[in-house]
Amino acid sequence: MSKEIEVKVLNVDLEDMENKLIKLNAELISEEEQHNIIFHAKEKTKALNPNTYLRIRESKNLLTDQVETKLTLKENRGNVKIRENMETTTSIDNVESMIYILENLGYEISSDGRKHRKSYLYENIRFDLDTWDKNTYPYPYMEIEVEDPKDLNKAVDLLEISPNNISTKSIMELKKEL
Numbered sequence: 001m002s003k004e005i006e007v008k009v010l011n012v013d014l015e016d017m018e019n020k021l022i023k024l025n026a027e028l029i030s031e032e033e034q035h036n037i038i039f040h041a042k043e044k045t046k047a048l049n050p051n052t053y054l055r056i057r058e059s060k061n062l063l064t065d066q067v068e069t070k071l072t073l074k075e076n077r078g079n080v081k082i083r084e085n086m087e088t089t090t091s092i093d094n095v096e097s098m099i100y101i102l103e104n105l106g107y108e109i110s111s112d113g114r115k116h117r118k119s120y121l122y123e124n125i126r127f128d129l130d131t132w133d134k135n136t137y138p139y140p141y142m143e144i145e146v147e148d149p150k151d152l153n154k155a156v157d158l159l160e161i162s163p164n165n166i167s168t169k170s171i172m173e174l175k176k177e178l
Helices: 014-023 095-104 150-158 171-176
Strands: 002-009 027-041 052-061 067-078 083-091 107-122 125-132 141-146
Touching: 014 107, 014 125, 027 095, 052 095, 095 107, 107 171, 125 150, 141 150
Parallel strands: none
Antiparallel strands: 002 083, 002 141, 027 052, 027 107, 052 067, 067 083, 107 125, 125 141
């Protein structure tokens, strides 16, 4: 189980952000093509926070040709100024079987999309430059993930990001606003 602390930067020029990261000597750690399948419980239960969901992610790292498939339980723990999730992740080797199991446990697919992601690391700050397929989400954005919330301010200052463009919304919440 791990804690994820992140925000999204909307209304962003990914090429401009990437150039700024390169000038800072940030390390390109991954370039991926992802297939993300999101599941929600068909019936809401007291056991599950409504902001909790399951995700199957198939990722192909274009730098190494490594392919990984993982199932993650994401539990949202807070959305004030910064998005905080607890993630529990495990590797899986058969997507179709996992979908079958989840559907038989009362989960249904709520989103199925593909994303291109380039990831940079600067000190302890991870920057993900994301572009979804147009049907999933038509606008590119950048995620900033930090271990220490204080590093978020550092990242915003380094890249000269307007606070007005920072969002704690999930991709599903952003999609609802379209």
